[in-house]
Amino acid sequence: MLGRLGAGLAFALTLTLPAAADEPVTTFTLDNGLNVVVIEDHRAPVVVQMIWYRVGAADEPPGHSGIAHFLEHLMFKGTEKVAPNAFSGIVEAQGGDDNAFTSWDYTAYFQRIAADRLDLVMEMEADRMRNLRLTEEDVATERQVILEERAQRTDSDPSALLMEQMRAAQYMNHPYSIPVIGWRHEMEKLSREDALEYYRRFYAPNNATLVVAGDVDPATVKTLAEKHYGPLEPSDGIVPRVRPQEPPQLAERRLVLEDERVSEPYVFRTYLAPERDPGDQKTAAALTVLAELLGGNGQTSVLARALQFDRKVAVYSSAFYDGTSIDDGTFGIAVVPVQGVSLDAVEAELDRTLDDFLKTGPDPAALERIRTQVRAGEIYARDSVENLANSFGKGLSVGLTVADIEGWDEALSAVTEADVMEAARMVLNRKNAVTGWLTRPAAEGEARQ
Known part of the structure; x- marks a missing residue:
């Protein structure tokens, strides 16, 4: 540090x-x-x-x-x-x-x-x-x-x-x-x-x-x-932050939360995903690009095109990842089905879309566009002094160096299709996931939506 x-x-x-x-x-x-x-x-x-x-x-x-x-x-x-x-x-x-x-x-x-x-x-x-x-x-x-x-x-x-x-x-x-x-x-x-x-x-x-x-x-x-700040006394209670780590996850974990206040049921899934590491941000950069490819744009992303426009089973889809943490974080996906499509059905379509992506990979033109957009977004965000201060403070607080923080946009620009697919195959594993359904309680005799 x-x-x-x-x-x-x-x-x-x-x-x-x-x-x-x-x-x-x-x-x-x-x-x-x-x-x-x-x-x-x-x-x-x-x-x-x-x-x-x-x-x-x-x-x-x-x-x-x-x-x-x-x-x-x-x-x-x-x-x-x-x-x-x-x-x-x-x-x-x-x-x-x-x-x-x-x-x-x-x-x-x-x-x-x-x-x-x-x-x-x-x-x-x-x-x-x-x-x-x-x-x-x-x-x-x-x-x-x-x-x-x-x-x-x-x-x-x-x-x-x-x-x-x-x-x-x-x-x-x-x-x-x-x-x-x-x-x-x-x-x-x-x-x-x-x-x-x-x-x-x-x-x-x-x-x-x-x-x-x-x-x-x-x-x-x-x-x-x-x-x-100079006259302030340091604390003798500061020790390295060594935390309990996760054991290997052997099976998908699933849960259903039913609540009468739910207006739009949806499927939400998170996968354990590696964080940005000091001196090695390649995988985190690839996961950042992968999130944008899969669900970063409501019109052109992989999930939006497949689920919202081609098959018309969802009204919303997204993917997200932020690796600025000390230990493993999460890669997340959310899908809201259209009215009349069950959570079970939209989840099946989600899995089909992810399987297809893992087999065929991204469209090269889309990858280049996304990679450029992600890097540009990082650079434009730093046009604000507050964003700059936040970027450095957050990164240094989780163990990154100044060189890591300065080199993040370059790491994003260096992401290749092979990097994206390697990261996708590593993270998008159902055995490494938690899948949640948010829904309303089913009325008597009614199937769960």
Whole structure:
């Protein structure tokens, strides 16, 4: 991971590489272990500061699911310098905005603000890295907030419930099975002591990456980082993230979720799929292109043409993959049948289409078009300083290097038909899959749709 070379030096690593749109990227590491990435983009006097903690839902202590996301909420409760719940208001008063998000592998906080306000937001972010203050009332109030969030976003949404159940079935041993929001019965018991123990261990400079992107000078960022983050003490609780791994999957796992609230039944399938690996992104790039070929376009993709236009058994189909994770992720496919076509029938047509693809491969012209579109999409996304900061922060948080992140669009452009087919044959294996049906309960005497 970036910053492990030369630990103990004031600035253990410094290098400059061209970003996708020719923005210089400078990296260095502070004495206390904080990794810093500076991405220059001087087109507008705006800056994005992001702090990425290398801890997420997959790193939670057993029985404490949801603590990573819970702490994300509690981080806005204030310090001795910043009053409770005042953080976002201060940023907004300066003309900026802020937010935070939690995933399985990381938790991130960011502010987007005028470049001349960087000193202020950096001081505030550094302050709450080690100086958070929590009362029992804060914890009780915010615990109710996250329980309500689960009720609204998961418990009241049949699609979210299906995905949650399928993920738990996909990962029998790996903590990726744990929902980021947490299991309700464990969320209800999260305490102030749980939050502070987790915070003190993981929220520390030697477990974080600071990304500053926009109209900034690396020397100035270095000075500000030393001033605000430099004095913070590292944590002695940071150890390599070695997680339980999945045993070989020997058979397809299937489940059916029936819910009266379902308006459109559908088939959803996920396959275990390899992640982007440091120094070796070939397979992940091929899977990214494969997802676009199969289901990236509602008009021209393989699934759309076969299921929606040729056989007219589906009204919607898609495929997706994101390999930016520490351990194996998933490759997913979804199909919504037309009214009157059963889930069993549309799944059979899906399997027929996939079998045909595995035998014949992609149309060469379509492959070239998709490969170009995917790479162009990656490059265009980096036209935003926020997207740039997100790309670097996310990648570095899961163990990729600056060179890996910069080389991703080149890896996509190098994908061949042979690469796509090798990846497809490796991943699209029913023994490696979880297939879920989301449907309404059948009325008495009625066949399941």
